[in-house]
Amino acid sequence: MMLFDAFVFSLIHALPTSSLYLFGGILTGLADLFGGIILLVIGILVIVLIVAAAIILLPAIIVAVIVWFLTGSFFYAGIAFLVVALLGLLVGD
Numbered sequence: 001m002m003l004f005d006a007f008v009f010s011l012i013h014a015l016p017t018s019s020l021y022l023f024g025g026i027l028t029g030l031a032d033l034f035g036g037i038i039l040l041v042i043g044i045l046v047i048v049l050i051v052a053a054a055i056i057l058l059p060a061i062i063v064a065v066i067v068w069f070l071t072g073s074f075f076y077a078g079i080a081f082l083v084v085a086l087l088g089l090l091v092g093d
Contacts (some may be wrong), residue, residue, distance in 0.1 A: 060084035
């Protein structure tokens with residue numbers, strides 16, 4: 001009887017990993033696929049937003065770098081960045 005119990009237990013234990021049990025594997029594959037696609041779209045959106053923000057703030061960044069090279073002060077560079085960024089937002093294109 002003990003040998004029979006061990007055999008049945010081994011069959012039950014092997015069922016989820018056998019080829020007869022396909023439904024769980026299909027669902028796991030679909031979840032991985034859709035999760036990967038969602039993460040890819042979110043990653044692309046974040047990159048696009050960062051690049052767009054850098055392009056919009058490019059004049060302010062350039063002015064801040066020039067002020068920092070001329071004065072050596074991060075404080076003056078920060079003030080220059082804020083002034084140019086605010087002017088860019090207020091004036092617009």
